[in-house]
Amino acid sequence: MTTRYGSLLIVLLLVVTVAIGAAGFEAGAWYFEKATRPAWSPPPWLFGPAWALAYAGLGLAAWQAWLSGREGRGGALLGWLLLLLASAAWSWLVFGLHRIGWAWLVLGLVLALAAWCTARFRTLTVRAAWLMTPFLAWLAFLWAWNLALWTLNGGPVARLLG
Numbered sequence: 010m011t012t013r014y015g016s017l018l019i020v021l022l023l024v025v026t027v028a029i030g031a032a033g034f035e036a037g038a039w040y041f042e043k044a045t046r047p048a049w050s051p052p053p054w055l056f057g058p059a060w061a062l063a064y065a066g067l068g069l070a071a072w073q074a075w076l077s078g079r080e081g082r083g084g085a086l087l088g089w090l091l092l093l094l095a096s097a098a099w100s101w102l103v104f105g106l107h108r109i110g111w112a113w114l115v116l117g118l119v120l121a122l123a124a125w126c127t128a129r130f131r132t133l134t135v136r137a138a139w140l141m142t143p144f145l146a147w148l149a150f151l152w153a154w155n156l157a158l159w160t161l162n163g164g165p166v167a168r169l170l171g
Contacts, residue, residue, distance in 0.1 A: 017072050023090070024068035027097045028060065047157040063147040067093065070130055070140035077133040085129035092122045096148075103155065110164055113155040120148045 051059070071089045074082050096119050103112035123145050130137035156164075 013076065016075050020068045020072045020075070023093065024064050027093050028064050030097055044158065045161040047154065047161060050154060050158075059147055063144040066140045066143040070126075070137040070144075073137035073140060074130045074133045077137070079133045081129070082133055085126065085133060088122065088126050088129060092119065092126050095119045095122060099151075109155060109159040109162065113152070113159055116148065116152050116155055120145075120152055123148055 067089075071086060074085055074089070095115065099112050099116045099119055102108045102115055123141065127138050127141040127145060130141060
């Protein structure tokens with residue numbers, strides 16, 4: 010029983026550590042006061058709770074994959090760890106460096122990696138795949154939001170359309 014919950018503690022510590030690191034990149038006035046945001050942009054306060062829900066699902070999914078004890082879980086969990094770190098890279102690029110174009114490209118890779126992890130987790134346990142759903146949904150939303158933000162603020166798509 011201690012091993013079971015010890016593994017949960019390890020997964021949650023990893024997720025919380027990365028989440029705290031990613032949350033350290035504050036958007037500042039540039040994003041929410043000066044940048045043109047899409048009309049459907051969420052209010053700034055919603056980003057924290059949305060990430061918390063997404064990361065909770067991500068952590069519980071990894072834990073369920075670990076508990077499956079099935080062959081192939083090591084590779085799936087290595088991909089999950091890469092996914093966790095790559096998602097933090099998005100926050101660093103979009104909020105820390107204000108590189109919304111690069112962030113959009115990285116987020117596309119994060120989304121593809123999340124889909125891959127979900128498929129791998131499904132072979133281990135269906136529960137883990139379902140727990141990835143909030144993370145996938147949030148990433149898909151952010152991918153569209155990031156593209157709209159980039160486009161509305163002079164990205165190359167804006168130049169093609171205008």
